[in-house]
Amino acid sequence: MVGRIEHQLRADASRNSLVNPELDRQLLLDSLRHTENSAWVYELDDDIGGHLYGAVLSDRCGPVSWTGPDGSSFDGAEVLDALLLEAVREWRGRGVKEHRVWCLSEPARVMSWTDSGYSLFSVRGARELVTHDSRSLPMGYSLRRGTPDDFERAIELDAVLDTAQAVDVRSKSSSELAADQEDLFATLNDLETHHYVVEFDKRVIAQCVTFPAPPRRGSFDNTLYLSEVVVDPHHQRRGVASAMLDAALNDAIAKGFRYAEVQWRSANLGATLYWTSYGFHPTYVRLQRTL
Ligand SMILES: CC(C)(COP(=O)(O)OP(=O)(O)OC[C@H]1O[C@@H](n2cnc3c(N)ncnc32)[C@H](O)[C@@H]1OP(=O)(O)O)[C@@H](O)C(=O)NCCC(=O)NCCS
Structure with missing residues (x-):
């Protein structure tokens, strides 16, 4: 074998x-x-x-x-x-x-x-990390690292992500929703996690989370994992996600990461188009069957 x-x-x-x-x-x-x-x-x-x-x-x-x-x-x-x-x-x-x-x-x-x-x-999807100039955010937008004060907004943006990923939030029980929130808090509180947020008009309108990917068969060492990448629908297609990720990936390169990985639902067409336009290539797909 x-x-x-x-x-x-x-x-x-x-x-x-x-x-x-x-x-x-x-x-x-x-x-x-x-x-x-x-x-x-x-x-x-x-x-x-x-x-x-x-x-x-x-x-x-x-x-x-x-x-x-x-x-x-x-x-x-x-x-x-x-x-x-x-x-x-x-x-x-x-x-x-x-x-x-x-x-x-x-x-x-x-x-x-x-x-x-x-x-x-x-x-x-994965891509090799190479230093590049970070694109700037459009006028009026600013990037900073998240703090515990951003947790509530992080949950709201997570709901936007669930909708895009075709997750049926209404079918989740209150204990499942509470467990999701606990998972998100645990991720944001992890010392190895970086939480980036973009503000417009003093309101957080986008976020992404990065952390070292756990060792996995087929993945390279020094891989950064991207998660919770989401932009409020009113602010999409203005280059916000790309500028935020440029900054996050350049930070990661400076810390020695050589690859980045992300996962998206195959039903999420916007994400499929976004990640491939950002230079990520599919490596593995997850399939499933109810028994
Ligand atoms: C995916 C997402 C993060 C992209 O954010 P964004 O700020 O709109 O992305 P950008 O403006 O930087 O897009 C850069 C390029 O990606 C591609 N792209 C992004 N969203 C797209 C979409 N919905 N359909 C087609 N192409 C898209 C385009 O090529 C775009 O360039 P263009 O606008 O000049 O054509 C945002 O659409 C989002 O939050 N979606 C819901 C949550 C989600 O699915 N997150 C990813 C989960 S893995």
Whole structure:
């Protein structure tokens, strides 16, 4: 399995330069040996024709199974179907509600999953960081770092983001909404987080949050993660987000970050167009299927 994962990661990195081919072989072997989750392999003439691994974790909707970029490989659609047949049977038995998969953003690979009933949920985009002149904000706008006094406005802007990402806020229970707010407060309070806000007429009309991305298969070290990037609808398409991000990314470069990553919902057309126009390229896509 480790051999297949190494081979696939190298092949993916040769097709997409924003995918990191590095892998700690011993660490992967040890984690596969000691995991409590099942891994399935498809045997073919004394060889392995595919593998599938899902980490079962609890989420707000109940237990879900996560398959990362190294969690699957398959020589053909029939191999994936055979692996899923076994895996889904076990996951359902454990009460798993949903299977979520990260797969290289490549049409053929994505189609293998969509043909098996999976739908596209979000895109992970990355770009290399190179020093560039920051574009200026339009007249009347100013940029500063956020403070605890901005938390309430941060929640309001987060709601704008949810709407753009087609998150059905009305279907969320009050405890889910409270949990979202707690998550946002925890992020903003984290010492490694930078919160940038843009003001117009003494009112915060845009924000973004940056923090070091956690180590992830396929991502490079020294990657900055961008989150909560949102501009009040009345102030969009004036270059506010671009000037704010130029400043945030130049700060990150000065601190030694070499890459930036962001995630957006595939249903969010504005974000898709914005991130690609800003120089981000899709690396992985997240697909999911209700079990
Ligand atoms: C995405 C968003 C942050 C962009 O902010 P913005 O200040 O309007 O962006 P800019 O004015 O700097 O846009 C720069 C370029 O991005 C592209 N772009 C931005 N928004 C776009 C949209 N809705 N449709 C098409 N292209 C868009 C355009 O090429 C634009 O240049 P142009 O206006 O000269 O054509 C803003 O639309 C927003 O807050 N959306 C809702 C929240 C959201 O989806 N955030 C991203 C979540 S991952």
